[in-house]
Amino acid sequence: MDLKSKIEDLLNEVAELKASNDKELEALRIKYLSKKGVVSELMNEFRTVAPEAKKEIGIRINKLKTEALEKINGLREQLLASAVTESAENLDLTRTAYPVPLGTRHPISLVKNEIIDIFSRLGFCLADGPEIEDDWHVFSSMNFPADHPARDMQDTFFIEAHPDIILRTHTSSVQSRVMEKQQPPIRVICPGRVYRNETISARAHCFFHQVEGLYVDEKVSFADLKQVLLLFAQEMFGKDTKIRLRPSYFPFTEPSAEMDISCNICGGKGCSFCKHTGWVEILGCGMVDPAVLDACGIDSSKYMGYAFGLGVERITNLKYQIKDLRMFSENDKRFLEEFTAAN
Ligand code: PHE
Numbered sequence: 001m002d003l004k005s006k007i008e009d010l011l012n013e014v015a016e017l018k019a020s021n022d023k024e025l026e027a028l029r030i031k032y033l034s035k036k037g038v039v040s041e042l043m044n045e046f047r048t049v050a051p052e053a054k055k056e057i058g059i060r061i062n063k064l065k066t067e068a069l070e071k072i073n074g075l076r077e078q079l080l081a082s083a084v085t086e087s088a089e090n091l092d093l094t095r096t097a098y099p100v101p102l103g104t105r106h107p108i109s110l111v112k113n114e115i116i117d118i119f120s121r122l123g124f125c126l127a128d129g130p131e132i133e134d135d136w137h138v139f140s141s142m143n144f145p146a147d148h149p150a151r152d153m154q155d156t157f158f159i160e161a162h163p164d165i166i167l168r169t170h171t172s173s174v175q176s177r178v179m180e181k182q183q184p185p186i187r188v189i190c191p192g193r194v195y196r197n198e199t200i201s202a203r204a205h206c207f208f209h210q211v212e213g214l215y216v217d218e219k220v221s222f223a224d225l226k227q228v229l230l231l232f233a234q235e236m237f238g239k240d241t242k243i244r245l246r247p248s249y250f251p252f253t254e255p256s257a258e259m260d261i262s263c264n265i266c267g268g269k270g271c272s273f274c275k276h277t278g279w280v281e282i283l284g285c286g287m288v289d290p291a292v293l294d295a296c297g298i299d300s301s302k303y304m305g306y307a308f309g310l311g312v313e314r315i316t317n318l319k320y321q322i323k324d325l326r327m328f329s330e331n332d333k334r335f336l337e338e339f340t341a342a343n
Contacts (some may be wrong), residue, residue: 003045004053012037014068019075028075032068035286038133039065041126084281088237108209108328112191115211119189119237122228124213124329127188127217129174131195135164141176143291157195157206168194172252175214179296184303191312202324211314214288216298216305222255222287225306229259236315237264244258244279252305253286264318273321280318 005259032038040060042144089100096144116126119300129137139151149155157167174190177182191211206277215224233241242262260281263274266332270276285308290300313325322328327335 003042003049003057004060007042007064009056010042010068011060014064015073017071017075019079022079025072025075025079029072030323033065033072036294039068053093090269103338105342106166106328106336107316107320107339107342108269108312110339111319112163112211113313114189114236115232115309115310115312115315119211119213120230122177122231124215126244127174127178127190128222129168129171129177129190130191131193132159133166133168133173135166138166138168138170141292141295142172143289143295144251148251151156155196157197157200168192169196170194171210171212172307172309175212176292176296178214179216179293179298184216184218184298184305186214186305189213200326202326205313205325207329207330208325211312212307214305214307216303218303220287220304220306222306225285225287225308229308233259233261233282234342235262237318242268245285247340248284248286250284250286250320252289252292253284254289254340256284256286259283259308260282265321273317273318282314282318283308285309 015247017028019028030037034040039061042064046054046057046061067253103298120126121308135151138156139148144151149214156169159165171190171192171194174192175188178186178188178190189211190213192209193207195207198206201208212226215228226243233243241264242263244260245257248256248258258281260279262268263271263278263280265271266272266278268278270278285306288305288307293300293303293305313328316322316328317325
């Protein structure tokens with residue numbers, strides 16, 4: 001058979017090619033288009049063709065090459081299309097949907113919400129303020145003398161270019177913002193993140209969360225404060241929880257106290273968490289110093305109030321016995337997923 005009719009036969013053959021799967025398709029590609037395939041072989045034979053026939057034979061070989069390529073590509077598209085319809089036909093529309101994994105609330109948020117919930121039931125409203133604050137709202141309005149050690153570089157994050165602008169070290173700054181705008185009766189809680197320049201360890205972090213409370217009215221007594229805090233402790237840790245108040249010092253309250261609760265881990269018998277005392281400290285509190293009221297535009301001869309501040313991490317540790325504070329900010333899913341049931 002001469003070369004020309006061989007090519008004609010191959011052209012007819014190519015037009016009829018069929019493939020029912022990828023494997024067959026690949027075999028066709030190898031047979032016609034690979035380095036040792038039919039087209040390459042024809043190219044080799046082409047060298048021996050007489051010069052006067054070269055043009056015609058050349059054109060036919062090129063035609064065969066393009067047609068083989070187009071045919072094989074066409075077959076590939078057909079296979080793909082039929083795979084898609086097949087999978088659509090196999091769709092089981094009655095099957096239940098894939099489960100969407102839900103995130104869990106962070107333990108700090110869980111406990112913060114619980115604290116907010118308890119005080120809301122007692123009639124406290126929520127108040128909010130900026131985390132980047134000025135010295136006046138964090139310290140001066142809160143009766144910190146100019147040289148008070150809490151303003152020291154070790155405790156406070158300062159912003160270099162603006163020594164007056166700091167990261168708030170407590171949410172008392174929100175209390176002064178509320179008093180500036182509102183006259184008594186005031187009954188607010190201020191939850192939020194606060195920052196202190198501390199070395200990060202299992203027991204300390206450079207940021208943590210507080211909920212501070214402020215109550216200002218005409219006749220407010222230390223007994224009111226004590227009763228509210230007792231109620232809070234019993235709602236949070238169970239009705240058998242006991243509280244005790246120890247004298248303390250804060251520039252913004254007078255008198256000031258720290259409150260302990262009976263250790264809810266050992267029930268007051270003594271364990272390593274309460275350092276075998278049966279008590280754990282959970283908050284600071286006191287009667288608002290009249291100087292704070294006056295600084296914030298409230299007449300201290302007419303009004304008085306109490307304030308308290310607690311650390312959310314501390315309460316969370318007590319509730320869930322978390323040994324290392326750093327766990328709260330590591331975003332380890334295994335840790336966070338442990339709180340799924342509490343959500
Ligand atoms: N602001 C105090 C602190 O951050 C807590 C506190 C608030 C104490 C209100 C007494 C009264 O440590």
